[in-house]
Amino acid sequence: xxxxxxxxxxxxxxxxxxxxxxxxxxxxxxxxxxxxxxxxxxxxxxxxxxxxxxxxxxxxxxxxxxxxxxxxxxxxxxxxxxxxxxxxxxxxxxxxxxxxxxxxxxxxxxxxxxxxxxxxxxxxxxxxxxxxxxxxxxxxxxxxxxxxxxxxxxxxxxxxxxxxxxxxxxxxxxxxxxxxxxxxxxxxxxxxxxxxxxxxxxxxxxxxxxxxxxxxxxxxxxxxxxxxxxxxxxxxxxxxxxxxxxxxxxxxxxxxxxxxxxxxxxxxxxxxxxxxxxxxxx
Amino acid sequence: xxxxxxxxxxxxxxxxxxxxxxxxxxxxxxxxxxxxxxxxxxxxxxxxxxxxxxxxxxxxxxxxxxxxxxxxxxxxxxxxxxxxxxxxxxxxxxxxxxxxxxxxxxxxxxxxxxxxxxxxxxxxxxxxxxxxxxxxxxxxxxxxxxxxxxxxxxxxxxxxxxxxxxxxxxxxxxxxxxxxxxxxxxxxxxxxxxxxxxxxxxxxxxxxxxxxxxxxxxxxxxxxxxxxxxxxxxxxxxxxxxxxxxxxxxxxxxxxxxxxxxxxxxxxxxxxxxxxxxxxxxxxxxxxxxxxxxxxxxxxxxxxxxxxxxxxxxxxxxxxxxxxxxxxxxxxxxxxxxxxxxxxxxxxxxxxx
Numbered sequence: 001x002x003x004x005x006x007x008x009x010x011x012x013x014x015x016x017x018x019x020x021x022x023x024x025x026x027x028x029x030x031x032x033x034x035x036x037x038x039x040x041x042x043x044x045x046x047x048x049x050x051x052x053x054x055x056x057x058x059x060x061x062x063x064x065x066x067x068x069x070x071x072x073x074x075x076x077x078x079x080x081x082x083x084x085x086x087x088x089x090x091x092x093x094x095x096x097x098x099x100x101x102x103x104x105x106x107x108x109x110x111x112x113x114x115x116x117x118x119x120x121x122x123x124x125x126x127x128x129x130x131x132x133x134x135x136x137x138x139x140x141x142x143x144x145x146x147x148x149x150x151x152x153x154x155x156x157x158x159x160x161x162x163x164x165x166x167x168x169x170x171x172x173x174x175x176x177x178x179x180x181x182x183x184x185x186x187x188x189x190x191x192x193x194x195x196x197x198x199x200x201x202x203x204x205x206x207x208x209x210x211x212x213x214x215x216x217x218x219x220x221x222x223x224x225x226x227x228x229x230x231x232x233x234x235x236x237x238x239x240x241x242x243x244x245x246x247x248x249x250x251x252x253x254x255x256x257x258x259x260x261x262x263x264x265x266x267x268x269x270x271x272x273x274x275x276x277x278x279x280x281x282x
Numbered sequence: 283x284x285x286x287x288x289x290x291x292x293x294x295x296x297x298x299x300x301x302x303x304x305x306x307x308x309x310x311x312x313x314x315x316x317x318x319x320x321x322x323x324x325x326x327x328x329x330x331x332x333x334x335x336x337x338x339x340x341x342x343x344x345x346x347x348x349x350x351x352x353x354x355x356x357x358x359x360x361x362x363x364x365x366x367x368x369x370x371x372x373x374x375x376x377x378x379x380x381x382x383x384x385x386x387x388x389x390x391x392x393x394x395x396x397x398x399x400x401x402x403x404x405x406x407x408x409x410x411x412x413x414x415x416x417x418x419x420x421x422x423x424x425x426x427x428x429x430x431x432x433x434x435x436x437x438x439x440x441x442x443x444x445x446x447x448x449x450x451x452x453x454x455x456x457x458x459x460x461x462x463x464x465x466x467x468x469x470x471x472x473x474x475x476x477x478x479x480x481x482x483x484x485x486x487x488x489x490x491x492x493x494x495x496x497x498x499x500x501x502x503x504x505x506x507x508x509x510x511x512x513x514x515x516x517x518x519x520x521x522x523x524x525x526x527x528x529x530x531x532x533x534x535x536x537x538x539x540x541x542x543x544x545x546x547x548x549x550x551x552x553x554x555x556x557x558x559x560x561x562x563x564x565x566x567x568x569x570x571x572x573x574x575x576x577x578x579x580x581x582x583x584x585x586x587x588x589x590x591x592x593x594x595x596x597x598x599x600x601x602x603x604x605x606x607x608x609x610x611x612x613x614x615x616x617x618x619x620x621x622x623x624x625x626x627x628x629x630x631x632x633x634x635x
Contacts, residue, residue, distance in 0.1 A: 186381055
């Protein structure tokens, strides 16, 4: 036998514990996973399809459900592109330049991750609500933000803005700027360098960030719930709509809507896996 | 003179010592000029200042008579090759080489012809469709050269271009670079900490230390006539020995050098001795020569043997003895030998004497 494989085997044996311990750990992990992930997943779809496929499709095609789908798509459709642009710009700024307040900016960018979403929603109520700082001015000019679509978009934007940045920044920092400098020395403009050199380098990180950003934008509950006002057919997103239906004991309807979000989650995971696989390939 | 750098200073922090401090030098047209120095000497920063990737705090840079001090990097007409290759990983070899030409909006046919010419120049005609990850380190670096040369730069800047390669490939590419330079004749500025590389391939060497130019000149001058203790110690693997001025002459062990008349009696002098400028001999019985040393360690390296000698003063000197000569000598570790210094550069303070 080749000596290195022998060493590798011995190391593996040292690192792996005795069989009973191994099986116990695997058993605990599987039981945990099954109870908290597989069972709920099965439950969502079985409840949703309890009254048959016809009832399921009907529940989704309710005008209020369709309105919730449209609003969810609208909020994500605005939040994701804006956060993509913001994330790329901020990652570029932080990775390439040293300036006063850079550390502070890095810390602040994580605020949406560290603050409770309900608090995030309340911030907007305090800012734009009738009694808020900008409230009187908004009332005067007949602009509705809280309990209206703009509030939902704002809350979604706030909650999701670190995703793209957090995925792209480490890649930009790890790769350095030699390629960009080479492109500049070859006569390329800053924009051409960004499009032809920087973007392809961070492509998979960007896609990954967009994917996570989108999943959160569509699934966000807390912040959106505070600013939405739960006006049926007008300010309800999919998660809010699912909750309302559930509170009205319309289990089939609630789980039908919930199943849409679950499918979104599963598709997200599948694409995530694909992106990881592609990013690792040479 | 092709590249003229005048009194360039660059600081990265407001209070710290400058990375490049009041540097002036020139690089002759059509030649390979090397910026040589230990890491942290400021040579890479100087190269980036000339490239336009950094802006100097003061001073000026002229390339082919054009004042480039405030010209953006794109307009300087330079090619840069980095230690990390910096190839565009998502582009093929051909696309990499074509990048600078396409930026200049040249007609498709011209670009293709130039890329073919460059592939021929670097002898990688068959690998145009490969991606950088499918090439060896040496091949990647050659592609980086082709990409930089494709745009017909006035000046080629090389930042430790062979630093990431193993020693055999490094020596091969060094020779390749020399022949490439003979064919293209592009004025070249090379940054390296490898003195062998500097002495072998350049016509002009600028030795840097602590952000300043320590000495500039032909490789032979740098090697044979170092003008500062730093250059003497940095180039040629020298050992330093202390000595004193005795009756108007510098004495270092058994070595006596005529010194400048101003030297104070008893003043300390430093002598820098190259490993091959010391001759080792077995002492005659009962000899008490002052430079007799003890063999601390013997290391056989290819064609010669490295001998580490400990002198009675406590100083150690490294000596290189050709293999055949060493075999005749027949010394082993622990032996006392007589060491005869054949040549040395002696400095009184910072001045050569």
